[in-house]
Amino acid sequence: MALAALRREGRRFAPMISPRPITALRSSPLAPSLEDEGPIGVRYISTQVVRNRMKSVKNIQKITKAMKMVAASKLRAIQTKAENSRGLWQPFTALLGDLPSADVKKNVVVTISSDKGLCGGINSTSVKISKGLHKLNSGPEKETKYVILGEKAKAQLIRDSKKDIELIITELQKNPLNYTQVSVLADEILKNVEYDALRIVFNKFHSVVSFVPTVSTVLSPEIVEREAESGGKLGDLDSYEVEGGETKGEILQNLAEFQFSCVMFNAVLENACSEQGARMSAMDSSSRNAGDMLDRLTLTYNRTRQASITTELIEIISGASALEG
Amino acid sequence: MTLNLCILTPNRILWDSEVKEIILSTNSRKIGVFSNHAPIAATIDIGILRIRLNDQWLTMALMGGFAKIDNNEITILVNDAEKGSDIDPQEAHQALEIAEANLRKAEGKRQTIEANLALRQARTRVEAINAIS
Numbered sequence: 121m122a123l124a125a126l127r128r129e130g131r132r133f134a135p136m137i138s139p140r141p142i143t144a145l146r147s148s149p150l151a152p153s154l155e156d157e158g159p160i161g162v163r164y165i166s167t168q169v170v171r172n173r174m175k176s177v178k179n180i181q182k183i184t185k186a187m188k189m190v191a192a193s194k195l196r197a198i199q200t201k202a203e204n205s206r207g208l209w210q211p212f213t214a215l216l217g218d219l220p221s222a223d224v225k226k227n228v229v230v231t232i233s234s235d236k237g238l239c240g241g242i243n244s245t246s247v248k249i250s251k252g253l254h255k256l257n258s259g260p261e262k263e264t265k266y267v268i269l270g271e272k273a274k275a276q277l278i279r280d281s282k283k284d285i286e287l288i289i290t291e292l293q294k295n296p297l298n299y300t301q302v303s304v305l306a307d308e309i310l311k312n313v314e315y316d317a318l319r320i321v322f323n324k325f326h327s328v329v330s331f332v333p334t335v336s337t338v339l340s341p342e343i344v345e346r347e348a349e350s351g352g353k354l355g356d357l358d359s360y361e362v363e364g365g366e367t368k369g370e371i372l373q374n375l376a377e378f379q380f381s382c383v384m385f386n387a388v389l390e391n392a393c394s395e396q397g398a399r400m401s402a403m404d405s406s407s408r409n410a411g412d413m414l415d416r417l418t419l420t421y422n423r424t425r426q427a428s429i430t431t432e433l434i435e436i437i438s439g440a441s442a443l444e445g
Numbered sequence: 446m447t448l449n450l451c452i453l454t455p456n457r458i459l460w461d462s463e464v465k466e467i468i469l470s471t472n473s474r475k476i477g478v479f480s481n482h483a484p485i486a487a488t489i490d491i492g493i494l495r496i497r498l499n500d501q502w503l504t505m506a507l508m509g510g511f512a513k514i515d516n517n518e519i520t521i522l523v524n525d526a527e528k529g530s531d532i533d534p535q536e537a538h539q540a541l542e543i544a545e546a547n548l549r550k551a552e553g554k555r556q557t558i559e560a561n562l563a564l565r566q567a568r569t570r571v572e573a574i575n576a577i578s
Contacts, residue, residue, distance in 0.1 A: 204457040211453070211520040215486065215513055299455035299524070360515070363471045363487035371488055375511060378522070385455050 167428065170421040174414060181410035187238070188403035195328070195396035201297070202325060202389035209336075209386050212379040215360075216344060224316035224343055226265075227257045228286070230309070230384070231277070232322040232391045233270035235290055240398035242323045242391075243272040245333045250321050253335065254281070267309055269388070286313050293392060299385050306381035316340050318380060322387040323394035329401060331394035336387060338380045341372040448480045450496065452505070452521045459505075459526050460496075467519065468495040469512060484515035489523060491565045493573050504529035506573040508566055529573035537574055541567040 231250045233243045250273070254264045267287045268274050274288050287309060295301065309318075318338040323331040339347070362368045450467060452460040468477045470492035476485075489510050496503045510523030544567040548560040 201456070205455055207453050207458050208455055208522060211451075211513060211522060214520075303524075360484045360486040360513075363473065363476065363485055371486070374488055375486070378511060382455065382522070 165420070165424055167421060167424050170417060170424055174417045174421065177410050177413050177417065181407050181414065184403045184406040184410065188400050188407065191396045191399040191403065195393060195400065198297070198389060198392050198396065199325070202386070202393045205382075205386045205389050208382045209379070212375075212382065216339070216375070216379060219337055219339065219347065224339075225262050226314055226316040227253070227262065228265050228267060228309075228313050228315040228318050229253050230267045230318060230320045230387075231269065231273045232320065232387055233268070233273035234391070234395040235271045235293065236395075237272065238399060238402060239395050240402040242331055242333075242394055242398045243270070243276070246321050246323060247273050247276045249333050249335065250277070251281075253319055253321070254284070265313065267313060269305075292388065297385075297389060297392065299381075302385040302388055303381040306377070306384045310377055310380065316343050320383060320387045322391040323398075325390045325393035325397060328397045331398060336383050338376065338383055341369065341376045344372060344376065345369075448478070448517050448519065450519045450521070452494075452507075452523070452526055454523055454526050456525075459528070464496050464498050466497040469521075470494070471512070478514055478519060480517050482514050482517075485513070487512045487514075489521065491562075491569050493529075493569060494521070494526075504573045506532065506566075506569045508569070527570065527573070532570050532574050534571075534574050537567065537570045541571050543567075 229250045231246055233246050250266065254266070257264045264284065266277060266281060266285045267289075268277060268285060269289045269292055271290050274290065277285065289305065317340065320336045320338070322334060322336075324334040326332055362371050447463045448465065448467075450460055450462065450464045451458070466477060466479050468475055469487070470490060471487045472490045476487070489507055489512055491509050492507060494505045494507050496505065506527045506529065507521070507523045508525040510521065512522075513520045541564075544560065544564040548557070548564050551557045551560040
């Protein structure tokens with residue numbers, strides 16, 4: 121009778137006692153020292169280890185989800201500011217033009233990047249473009265210098281272009297960005313750096329998923345005069361009568377400085393928006409990956425659990441049958 | 446011919462519509478602009494801008510910047526601007542008094558320059574209120 125009961129029990133649990141080895145576990149990344157050789161030649165991992173792994177992945181998922189929401193709220197706050205500042209530099213471009221192709225002797229590349237990481241690839245693209253501009257504008261008579269805003273670009277550029285760096289500014293976003301702060305910064309740059317053309321490299325914020333690296337060019341007043349004389353887009357500049365009491369040269373100088381600070385302001389805001397947007401999408405894909413990992417680990421965990429139950433049962437049953445027979 | 450005025454500050458667009466005439470105070474003098482004005486690029490000092498729409502005059506306080514006039518389009522870019530009607534008279538008077546006091550207390554070149562600047566800004570704001578009323 122006991123045998124019959126055992127046979128019944130055996131049939132009920134038969135599907136679980138499969139001689140098929142659990143091959144998926146072999147590709148598991150856990151250390152082999154934690155695997156045991158079971159009686160059927162099955163290798164399985166301790167459930168404790170899988171459970172620990174699941175806990176840490178879940179924590180990471182919570183953190184990345186929270187970071188995404190924080191980035192989204194920061195983006196909302198700064199996006200309106202960026203859009204409002206866009207109108208400011210357009211008249212300058214209409215009047216003075218944006219000539220990236222102007223051939224000048226002293227180029228200064230102003231690279232704008234973020235201070236914090238985990239924001240996708242935006243900083244690397246900015247640095248790549250800055251290096252490209254540097255290469256493009258270096259030659260026998262031309263030279264290019266860097267002005268760096270932000271820790272990330274500093275870390276990348278200081279490695280191989282240390283001698284070309286003029287000015288490094290970090291912790292830009294400690295206080296909320298406003299025009300006064302940026303105009304003081306622009307002032308500092310203009311005072312300390314000799315330039316014929318300033319090329320500002322930043323990520324323009326088109327939408328939450330699209331950030332385009334852009335270069336805005338601000339020319340020094342002498343170059344503006346030179347280009348105006350040679351005709352082309354800036355040729356209309358001379359048709360403007362200049363008011364304001366001082367000489368035309370002085371007014372152009374003031375105009376160029378004002379243009380630089382406006383363009384910088386817009387660039388810094390747009391870069392900040394792009395940073396938050398990129399962080400949002402990076403954290404979002406992180407959370408999704410963590411979710412996938414969690415699913416895979418749950419499957420592994422269940423399989424491990426079932427395997428351990430199975431071996432226990434086998435032991436019990438074989439022990440009992442040994443006693444019987 | 447309609448004259449279109451656009452006033453821009455780093456923080457927002459303050460005005461973007463048609464006007465009949467404006468009186469702008471540049472660094473050297475005040476100029477009046479009607480439609481079909483010759484093209485001009487001017488620097489604007491800290492002062493008042495008067496706008497006329499159909500026999501009604503509006504005042505705005507501008508804090509320095511640039512103006513570009515061509516093709517019946519006036520573009521004014523300033524560091525800061527406030528509509529006369531948006532300024533609170535009491536607050537503006539108080540700001541003026543504080544600015545005057547700061548100027549008297551100022552020591553050193555830099556503080557004096559800053560105090561002067563603040564005073565001119567406060568004065569402009571008070572003028573802007575007075576000019577309407």
